[in-house]
Amino acid sequence: MSQQDGPGHRRVLIALVAIGMTTFVQLYYPQALIPALSRDFEVDASQAALTISGATIGLAVAALGWSWTADRIGRARAMTIAILAAAAIGLVLPFVTSFPVLVLLRVGQGIALGGTPALALAYLDEQVSRRVAMAAAATYISGTVVGGLVGRLIAAPVADVSDWRVAALVAGVVSALGAAVAVIALPRERSRPATARSRPAGVWPGMVANLTNPAQLALYAQGFLLMGAQVAVFNYLGYRLELEPFDLPPSLTAVIFLAGLSGAVSARLAATLAGRFGRRRVLLASSLTMVAGAALTIPDRLASVLIGLLLFATAYFAAHSIASGWVGPMATSGVAQATSLYTLFYYAGSSLFGWLGGLAFAAGWTGTATMVIAIVLIAFAAARTLLPGTANEISAQTPPKTYAAPR
Known part of the structure; x- marks a missing residue:
């Protein structure tokens, strides 16, 4: 096939x-x-x-x-x-x-x-x-x-x-x-019959199993909250840079999106570090680094904003790669449904906090940055409380299943 x-x-x-x-x-x-x-x-x-x-x-x-x-x-x-x-x-x-x-x-x-x-x-x-x-x-x-x-x-x-x-x-x-x-x-792929697992009736047990697993819920919280934080930053930071005291044109504010390229490096580095120190430690360290990066974007100094953004984006992609790669190994059943649910929470967080960040922006960038820091700290608390430590991690050395998809 x-x-x-x-x-x-x-x-x-x-x-x-x-x-x-x-x-x-x-x-x-x-x-x-x-x-x-x-x-x-x-x-x-x-x-x-x-x-x-x-x-x-x-x-x-x-x-x-x-x-x-x-x-x-x-x-x-x-x-x-x-x-x-x-x-x-x-x-x-x-x-x-x-x-x-x-x-x-x-x-x-x-x-x-x-x-x-x-x-x-x-x-x-x-x-x-x-x-x-x-x-x-x-x-x-x-x-x-x-x-x-x-x-x-x-x-x-x-x-x-x-x-x-x-x-x-x-x-x-x-x-x-x-x-x-x-x-x-x-x-065109060769046709294949639908299986019981792929029909809606066969999907729900796997979804229920994952939604009642506290550790899996903590991983869904990472996708929901960390993606929401990332989208809020990238939605409104360009808006901020077009206003005083920066007054940058849109063609220059677009350069901030290049910070996303850091993910190509940080995701691979996170996988290496997770193999050595454990997924949980790398995830927690990445979340705290996101907080530090968001805080650095608050002062009205362009250098501080850019350094903070790069730090935030680098840490975000590291955290996301760890959380998304842990979902499959963490699932005791319904692996396809587990990854589907992560995708659902991931984009739901993007939608909700991408909008709420704008409401916070009514108080200026400090409002949006404060919201971002708060939700990242909530993600940190969920991971620290509910995810297993290094000694009890599930297949800590297992490569992330980055190409799993709902079936």
């Missing part, structure tokens, strides 16, 4: 990199446009951020539905429908004149995009040989990181020289081209 390490394998990689980039370009490019959307629609920062929160909550609630759909029609066909639907909505967004309609369309786009992260890595796991599966998964994940950065880095400079509508159109065209590449390259 697997594509061998030849043309079929290369087509799978090309298609999934295109899917990953296209998904995350569309998901996060509005993050660079929040100040422009706020001005054009005369809404405050928290309302403008609904263009991000709406998409991520749509993605979160749709992930399991897409998994069940894929078991009926195949993962490749489901991903094709999802990516084309999202691209079509993306081409409509620049022409919307009503803010509520814009948010509703972003929710719809998020629902469509839910069919890609939920299915892509499971499809890859089935289609390539085990010898190259980990490298292929890393390639896909790299595509998602690059896509998120490209979307933000394209949108801000284009909006700076024109307006947000032109920026959204450029992002939409780039995404449509990526979707076309994905559809052309994506091999």
Whole structure:
């Protein structure tokens, strides 16, 4: 059933990199446009951020539905429908004149995009040989990181020289081209019958088992709270840098998103350190480092803000890699459901705190940073209280199952 390490394998990689980039370009490019959307629609920062929160909550609630759909029609066909639907909505967004309609369309786009992260890595796991599966998964994940950065880095400079509508159109065209590449390259997998485990009736026991496991709940809290903190910082820090005393143009504030590149290094380093010191210790240290980074962004000094942001982002990706990689080994049953629930909590946190950070921003950046510090400390407390220590960790040396997906 697997594509061998030849043309079929290369087509799978090309298609999934295109899917990953296209998904995350569309998901996060509005993050660079929040100040422009706020001005054009005369809404405050928290309302403008609904263009991000709406998409991520749509993605979160749709992930399991897409998994069940894929078991009926195949993962490749489901991903094709999802990516084309999202691209079509993306081409409509620049022409919307009503803010509520814009948010509703972003929710719809998020629902469509839910069919890609939920299915892509499971499809890859089935289609390539085990010898190259980990490298292929890393390639896909790299595509998602690059896509998120490209979307933000394209949108801000284009909006700076024109307006947000032109920026959204450029992002939409780039995404449509990526979707076309994905559809052309994506091999169709051999059909397989749905199993009892993949039907809704077979999913619930695994979900209940994970939702009643205190340690698993602590990991879900990490995804919910730490992702929420990260999105709040990146949603509103650019907004802050466009105001006094910094007065930076959007083309320069977009540079803050490059801090996300630190994740490529910190995630690998965290895995190495976890093998030596244990997952729990690395997770707790990463959370405290996030707190220190957020605190450094509070003073009105650009150097302090940038150093704090880099520290915060580096620690966030380390913490996320540990928490997400621990979910599978921690599950005593329903591993697929365990990872699905982590994805659900992860994007729910993004949606909620991405919006609440804007309400806190009414008190200035100090308000948002204080909220971020508070929720990271709650995550720290949950991890310290509920997660097992080094001696009792479950398979501490087991490589993170980064390509598990709900089935």
